[in-house]
Amino acid sequence: MVAIASDHAGFHFKENVKMLLEERGIEYKDFGAHTDERSDYPDFAHTASESVSRGECERGIFICGTGIGVGIVANKHIGVRAAMCQIPEAARLSRLHNNANVLTIGERLIDWETAREIIELFLDTKFEGGRHVTRVEKIHTLTSL
Numbered sequence: 001m002v003a004i005a006s007d008h009a010g011f012h013f014k015e016n017v018k019m020l021l022e023e024r025g026i027e028y029k030d031f032g033a034h035t036d037e038r039s040d041y042p043d044f045a046h047t048a049s050e051s052v053s054r055g056e057c058e059r060g061i062f063i064c065g066t067g068i069g070v071g072i073v074a075n076k077h078i079g080v081r082a083a084m085c086q087i088p089e090a091a092r093l094s095r096l097h098n099n100a101n102v103l104t105i106g107e108r109l110i111d112w113e114t115a116r117e118i119i120e121l122f123l124d125t126k127f128e129g130g131r132h133v134t135r136v137e138k139i140h141t142l143t144s145l
Protein backbone atom coordinates (compact mmCIF):
# COMPACT_ATOMS: atom_id res chain seq x y z
CA MET A 1 0.00 0.00 0.00
CA VAL A 2 1.37 3.41 -0.99
CA ALA A 3 0.39 6.53 0.96
CA ILE A 4 -0.05 9.53 -1.28
CA ALA A 5 -0.45 13.13 -0.17
CA SER A 6 -0.14 16.65 -1.48
CA ASP A 7 -1.21 20.20 -0.88
CA HIS A 8 -2.87 22.36 -3.54
CA ALA A 9 0.48 22.91 -5.27
CA GLY A 10 1.02 19.19 -5.72
CA PHE A 11 -2.58 18.21 -6.34
CA HIS A 12 -2.34 17.66 -10.11
CA PHE A 13 0.75 15.47 -9.84
CA LYS A 14 -0.99 13.51 -7.06
CA GLU A 15 -3.90 12.78 -9.40
CA ASN A 16 -1.37 11.63 -12.03
CA VAL A 17 0.34 9.43 -9.43
CA LYS A 18 -3.01 7.74 -8.72
CA MET A 19 -3.42 6.92 -12.42
CA LEU A 20 0.15 5.63 -12.62
CA LEU A 21 -0.36 3.37 -9.59
CA GLU A 22 -3.68 2.11 -10.98
CA GLU A 23 -1.98 1.31 -14.33
CA ARG A 24 0.56 -0.73 -12.39
CA GLY A 25 -1.98 -2.44 -10.14
CA ILE A 26 -0.50 -0.92 -6.98
CA GLU A 27 -2.87 -0.12 -4.11
CA TYR A 28 -2.75 3.34 -2.58
CA LYS A 29 -4.41 5.44 0.10
CA ASP A 30 -5.03 9.08 -0.75
CA PHE A 31 -4.58 11.32 2.32
CA GLY A 32 -5.56 14.48 0.41
CA ALA A 33 -5.63 17.27 -0.54
CA HIS A 34 -8.81 16.48 -2.40
CA THR A 35 -8.97 19.73 -4.38
CA ASP A 36 -6.48 22.29 -5.66
CA GLU A 37 -7.85 24.96 -3.32
CA ARG A 38 -5.19 26.52 -1.12
CA SER A 39 -4.26 24.27 1.80
CA ASP A 40 -1.44 23.58 4.28
CA TYR A 41 0.92 20.74 3.36
CA PRO A 42 1.59 19.61 6.99
CA ASP A 43 -2.08 18.67 7.40
CA PHE A 44 -1.78 15.96 4.75
CA ALA A 45 1.89 15.07 5.09
CA HIS A 46 1.57 14.34 8.83
CA THR A 47 -1.31 11.88 8.49
CA ALA A 48 0.24 10.17 5.48
CA SER A 49 3.60 9.94 7.30
CA GLU A 50 1.90 8.38 10.32
CA SER A 51 0.58 5.60 8.11
CA VAL A 52 4.12 4.85 6.92
CA SER A 53 5.52 5.12 10.45
CA ARG A 54 2.92 2.63 11.76
CA GLY A 55 3.58 0.24 8.88
CA GLU A 56 0.06 0.56 7.44
CA CYS A 57 1.65 1.79 4.21
CA GLU A 58 5.04 0.48 3.08
CA ARG A 59 5.84 3.51 0.95
CA GLY A 60 4.73 7.09 0.50
CA ILE A 61 4.75 9.57 -2.37
CA PHE A 62 4.20 13.14 -1.20
CA ILE A 63 4.02 16.23 -3.38
CA CYS A 64 3.98 19.95 -2.75
CA GLY A 65 5.26 22.91 -4.75
CA THR A 66 8.90 22.05 -4.10
CA GLY A 67 8.83 18.69 -2.32
CA ILE A 68 10.66 20.40 0.53
CA GLY A 69 7.81 21.11 2.94
CA VAL A 70 6.29 17.64 2.78
CA GLY A 71 9.78 16.16 3.12
CA ILE A 72 10.55 18.13 6.26
CA VAL A 73 7.26 16.96 7.77
CA ALA A 74 7.80 13.34 6.77
CA ASN A 75 11.27 13.11 8.26
CA LYS A 76 9.95 14.06 11.69
CA HIS A 77 8.15 10.71 11.89
CA ILE A 78 9.81 7.67 13.44
CA GLY A 79 10.86 5.15 10.84
CA VAL A 80 10.26 7.45 7.90
CA ARG A 81 13.13 8.05 5.48
CA ALA A 82 11.93 10.64 3.01
CA ALA A 83 14.00 11.56 -0.04
CA MET A 84 13.31 14.70 -2.03
CA CYS A 85 14.20 13.90 -5.62
CA GLN A 86 14.44 16.20 -8.63
CA ILE A 87 16.34 13.85 -10.93
CA PRO A 88 15.83 10.13 -11.58
CA GLU A 89 19.31 9.10 -10.39
CA ALA A 90 18.55 10.58 -6.96
CA ALA A 91 15.44 8.38 -6.72
CA ARG A 92 17.43 5.29 -7.70
CA LEU A 93 20.14 6.00 -5.13
CA SER A 94 17.62 6.87 -2.42
CA ARG A 95 16.37 3.30 -2.69
CA LEU A 96 19.73 1.57 -3.23
CA HIS A 97 21.62 3.34 -0.45
CA ASN A 98 19.09 4.91 1.93
CA ASN A 99 16.19 2.47 1.68
CA ALA A 100 13.98 5.56 1.37
CA ASN A 101 10.38 4.71 2.12
CA VAL A 102 8.92 8.10 1.16
CA LEU A 103 9.54 10.00 -2.05
CA THR A 104 8.86 13.72 -2.16
CA ILE A 105 8.65 15.74 -5.35
CA GLY A 106 7.88 19.34 -6.30
CA GLU A 107 5.24 19.97 -8.93
CA ARG A 108 6.55 23.49 -9.45
CA LEU A 109 10.10 22.30 -10.09
CA ILE A 110 9.93 19.36 -12.48
CA ASP A 111 7.73 18.26 -15.38
CA TRP A 112 5.47 15.22 -15.21
CA GLU A 113 7.67 13.09 -17.51
CA THR A 114 10.59 13.53 -15.11
CA ALA A 115 8.34 12.94 -12.11
CA ARG A 116 7.05 9.74 -13.68
CA GLU A 117 10.57 8.43 -14.22
CA ILE A 118 11.48 9.34 -10.62
CA ILE A 119 8.40 7.58 -9.26
CA GLU A 120 9.00 4.44 -11.32
CA LEU A 121 12.60 4.19 -10.10
CA PHE A 122 11.46 4.76 -6.52
CA LEU A 123 8.93 1.94 -6.85
CA ASP A 124 11.10 -0.51 -8.78
CA THR A 125 14.55 -0.19 -7.17
CA LYS A 126 15.43 -2.51 -4.29
CA PHE A 127 17.58 -1.57 -1.29
CA GLU A 128 21.15 -2.73 -1.88
CA GLY A 129 21.69 -3.75 1.77
CA GLY A 130 25.29 -4.69 2.62
CA ARG A 131 27.33 -1.76 3.89
CA HIS A 132 24.25 0.46 3.83
CA VAL A 133 22.33 -1.52 6.46
CA THR A 134 24.33 -0.18 9.42
CA ARG A 135 24.13 3.36 8.08
CA VAL A 136 20.38 3.22 7.68
CA GLU A 137 20.01 1.73 11.17
CA LYS A 138 22.05 4.60 12.59
CA ILE A 139 19.56 7.08 11.13
CA HIS A 140 17.02 5.80 13.60
CA THR A 141 19.22 5.02 16.60
CA LEU A 142 21.32 8.19 16.79
CA THR A 143 18.75 10.87 17.34
CA SER A 144 18.65 14.05 19.35
CA LEU A 145 14.89 13.87 19.80
Ligand code: RB5
Binds near residue numbers: 064065066067068069
Ligand atom coordinates in the same frame (compact mmCIF):
# COMPACT_ATOMS: atom_id res chain seq x y z
C1 RB5 B 1 2.69 26.39 -1.35
O1 RB5 B 1 2.64 27.66 -1.91
C2 RB5 B 1 4.13 25.92 -1.18
O2 RB5 B 1 4.78 26.74 -0.25
C3 RB5 B 1 4.18 24.48 -0.77
O3 RB5 B 1 3.54 23.70 -1.73
C4 RB5 B 1 5.55 23.85 -0.65
O4 RB5 B 1 6.32 24.07 -1.78
C5 RB5 B 1 6.29 24.09 0.59
O5 RB5 B 1 7.37 23.55 0.81
